[in-house]
Amino acid sequence: MTTGTPAPDPQARADGEPSRIPVGVLGARGRMGTEVVKAVNAAEDLELVAMVDEGDWLFNVADAGAQVVVDFTRPDVVMDNIRFCVDHDIHCVVGTTGFDEQRLATVAEWLEPKPSVGVVIAPNFGIGAILLMRFAQEAARFFPSTEIVELHHPNKVDAPSGTAARTARLVAAARRDAGLPPPPDATTDALPGARGADVDGIAVHAVRLTGLVAHQEVLMGAAGETLTLRHDSYDRASFMPGVLLAVREVGRRPGLTVGLESFLGL
Ligand SMILES: NC(=O)C1=CN([C@@H]2O[C@H](COP(=O)(O)OP(=O)(O)OC[C@H]3O[C@@H](n4cnc5c(N)ncnc54)[C@H](O)[C@@H]3O)[C@@H](O)[C@H]2O)C=CC1
């Protein structure tokens, strides 16, 4: 791993393309960044060329010849990172949360003059979590009531989680498409917050607890029955197959991709 001029790749292919994809990691010393560094180092077809954390020089990723950058930083810095990468024709795989429609539209605008650059923004790279979102979307129209409970480690920077926010929006859209009214809601909460946050009409409750990693339940109810969908990430290794898939594919998917679903054929 270098942060200066990239050394020639000894395994370079005859067509001049490097045989391994050069990857830079932003947030490299964080909980997720550390895991991504391990995963990239362990992948034979990827080469870790730059590790950048707070206080480091962002230009390192461009100087080191990164073709793909993976960002697990913070919602308040991620937009600047994406802007830098797009300007430097570097594909981005973004796991950092905090994206609303306005932010996504801004990234799409930046990409307009860069038709060959790809950016993937996914609130969750765990295959089980992605499937849970899909199952919740499928089930949404059959149940008048839906609420979401997300449970995370106590150092998580944001609440509710990006996954819970996206799940709520997907479920709300599926309900609207099916002509369902908003879920019935006892709005007379004696204490503010007792009924959770309202995300697109869906109540989302956030639990922060030592011992947890990342967990989500979608609770659905109809007369006389409930359906509970639950996903648990017990280890951040659970996100790595999705991150590596995105790193390998993003160069073939120009423009903005939100969520990993299409990469999984969903
Ligand atoms: N999409 C997914 O599957 C997942 C997303 N996340 C999200 O990823 C983000 C990071 O989560 P964690 O790793 O737990 O947080 P963390 O706090 O452990 O790591 C963030 C790292 O970013 C660094 N950083 C801050 N500003 C920076 C900058 N300008 N440039 C480079 N590095 C900078 C920090 O120093 C820290 O090392 C959060 O938004 C979290 O919600 C977390 C897990 C899975």
Ligand SMILES: O=C(O)C1=N[C@H](C(=O)O)C[C@H](O)C1
């Ligand atoms: O901060 C985390 O840990 C996680 N963040 C993502 C989110 O906010 O949805 C993904 C996962 O839940 C872990």
